Amino acid sequence: MEKQKRVCAIHDISCVGRCSLTVALPILSAAGMDCGILPTAVLSTHTGGFEGFTYRDLTVDIQPISAHWQKLGLGFDALYSGFLGSFEQIDLVGELFDTYRRPGNIVLVDPVMADEGKLYSIYSPEMAQGMAKLCGKADIIIPNITEACFMVDEEYKAGPYDKAYIENLLKKLAELGPKQIVLTGVHFDEKSLGAAVYDAHQDSVEYVMSQRVEGHFHGTGDVFGSALLSGLLRGKPLAEAAQIACDYVYEAIRITLDLSQERRYGVAFEMALPVLMKKLDIL
Numbered sequence: 001m002e003k004q005k006r007v008c009a010i011h012d013i014s015c016v017g018r019c020s021l022t023v024a025l026p027i028l029s030a031a032g033m034d035c036g037i038l039p040t041a042v043l044s045t046h047t048g049g050f051e052g053f054t055y056r057d058l059t060v061d062i063q064p065i066s067a068h069w070q071k072l073g074l075g076f077d078a079l080y081s082g083f084l085g086s087f088e089q090i091d092l093v094g095e096l097f098d099t100y101r102r103p104g105n106i107v108l109v110d111p112v113m114a115d116e117g118k119l120y121s122i123y124s125p126e127m128a129q130g131m132a133k134l135c136g137k138a139d140i141i142i143p144n145i146t147e148a149c150f151m152v153d154e155e156y157k158a159g160p161y162d163k164a165y166i167e168n169l170l171k172k173l174a175e176l177g178p179k180q181i182v183l184t185g186v187h188f189d190e191k192s193l194g195a196a197v198y199d200a201h202q203d204s205v206e207y208v209m210s211q212r213v214e215g216h217f218h219g220t221g222d223v224f225g226s227a228l229l230s231g232l233l234r235g236k237p238l239a240e241a242a243q244i245a246c247d248y249v250y251e252a253i254r255i256t257l258d259l260s261q262e263r264r265y266g267v268a269f270e271m272a273l274p275v276l277m278k279k280l281d282i283l
Contacts, residue, residue: 078106142225170205210247248272249267
């Protein structure tokens, strides 16, 4: 039997509202990974659709946690970062990548900071540029179109898009340093939604799509990223892993709508896990 792979997921914990670590940990675990976590902040709820949430910054804990891991001689097959709780954390996470990078492991950055043309409330333009620097240390990045525009200083446009706009963003993102990019939120019509997958080594673009559902669903970016990384660690090529992630997100949204669940609490990704596991050849 192949050795179990270990992931370090570097995200916040939103105690209610399915996103970040409460999404990454169960999805990667269901895919057969040993998923360790490094929390960047603790919030009572996520920040989308809720008011009065509590917020605790865990910046001071990052270095001591890493120091203990180094004493234990821990290594990771993948490091996966998402929402970071402060400007200082950008450099600290970059140091983590340097510390734990080894031949063959994956450094994946989801530069979680913006959506629908706007930065999240805790982020500043300076933090956006810091996130661009962090993306330069990654093997793979998975920004949405808003995040991409902030990092490469391009004008944000709402979709549907044309391929020239998308492929210009992809090439500018590659100039930051990562050699593989999955740009999410791509759609060329009102019926489909997915991602553009760019390999800078080959200068090739592939598009993966699933059915588009109207409206905003919180946490789907984290669901997508966690499923994508699961596919990569199960040996799937990047474009195939991205297609699996697209299909899984759609299924989670479909179930959420069938259950008439309130959208701000996130999508019912738990009930769609059997679909993901079948696509990953686990079931």
